[in-house]
Amino acid sequence: MAGKNVLVIDADAASLSYVSAALHKAGYQVLRAGSGREGLVAAWRDHPDVIVMDPVTADLKGEDFAVRLRSDARTSKTPLIALSSDPLHSRARACLDAGFKEYLVKTGEAIPVLVEMIGRLTGAPVSAAKDGGLLIVFLSAKGGTGTSSLCANIAMNVAVNQPEARIAVVDMVLPIGSIAEIVGYEGDQNLVMIAEMPSSEMTPDFFRKSLTEMSAWHFHLLAGSPDPESGNQLNVGKIGDIVHSLRLGYDFVFLDLGRSLSRISLPLIENADLVAMIVSTDLSTVTLTKTVWDYLKTKGLQASSVFTILNRAVGLEGLTKAEAEKIIGVDIKTAMPYLGGNFALANNQHQPITTKFPNDTASIVLKDTSRQMAELARHLRSL
Ligand SMILES: Nc1ncnc2c1ncn2[C@@H]1O[C@H](COP(=O)(O)OP(=O)(O)O)[C@@H](O)[C@H]1O
Ligand SMILES: [Mg+2]
Structure with missing residues (x-):
């Protein structure tokens, strides 16, 4: 311009x-x-x-x-x-x-x-424009690393920390999303339905008014595909318009991309203000993460806009932070402790971890991490 x-x-x-x-x-x-x-x-x-x-x-x-x-x-x-x-x-x-x-x-x-x-x-070019709200995408190299739980819980903490900010969380995991289940959303609005609308109706105002506010979570949710059949029918051509409009309507947009690296998710990763990469401590996930990270580097992603979180989702055993950093070749910004059954319990009761287990170490780490991520995203935008 x-x-x-x-x-x-x-x-x-x-x-x-x-x-x-x-x-x-x-x-x-x-x-x-x-x-x-x-x-x-x-x-x-x-x-x-x-x-x-x-x-x-x-x-x-x-x-x-x-x-x-x-x-x-x-x-x-x-x-x-x-x-x-x-x-x-x-x-x-x-x-x-x-x-x-x-x-x-x-x-x-x-x-x-x-x-x-x-x-x-x-x-x-719209695709190059980082305008509007800060876009934070969550991804992992493998399922089960805690990507969706962390996306929801970090968004919640950013929202609590900044009550004046408008926050949207979008589940883009295909063929079936899980954030609705984690946060207890029971409505029938979802990404697949929204993608059928004409782009001209997808105004920032439309999203602000029609996305459900999850009261315990303090954010607005755009749920993902409810089942594989719907997921396969997603009109992917509309994703760019949806995200662009959400950014104009919200201060923060969190996207759960799961482990997808596709023609749909790559432009979103490239346009994000911050990329949260979730890694668990087992060797196979760490090794796969290196492959994903090496690939993203070839696409121009900068190490400075990646926020790597080591999540001990599978237990205490496995690699140390230093070992994982060495294999992947990135700095790990946060290590999320293993929460035993508490993580699953909070998820199953559709509650944020910080609300359900406020004194747990994980809650403290989540609060800190959320603050760091919001600050870093804002800082990167200002450069
Ligand atoms: N730090 C952790 N401690 C204990 N359990 C965890 C932790 N992180 C995630 N989990 C559990 O691992 C499972 C997978 O998490 P989920 O967020 O669905 O992963 P993904 O989205 O990467 O597939 C869930 O049951 C979740 O409760
Ligand atoms: Mg998931």
């Missing part, structure tokens, strides 16, 4: 400066105009890449502005977005008919949507 110019036209001075500041912060060069006429002159003179206008300006209403813009060769193709103080559908229709490309109503959510729209219109 470097070097892209956006012209903002708004008769309301406060709104003009607010929108301009937000776009400037998103990396655009911003031109401003306080009236329609002034806007036209600026458009013809400065050739902005995109124009954002409140069509309810006093001197020249948006519909007329659009017609004049369109009929001049210098600006006939410049994308025009309405950021309107008029929520009426009829107004939206009239503006779209006159040549506006999009019609957004001024609400609390309008700015992130606007930024995303401008990115799309100016050709900034």
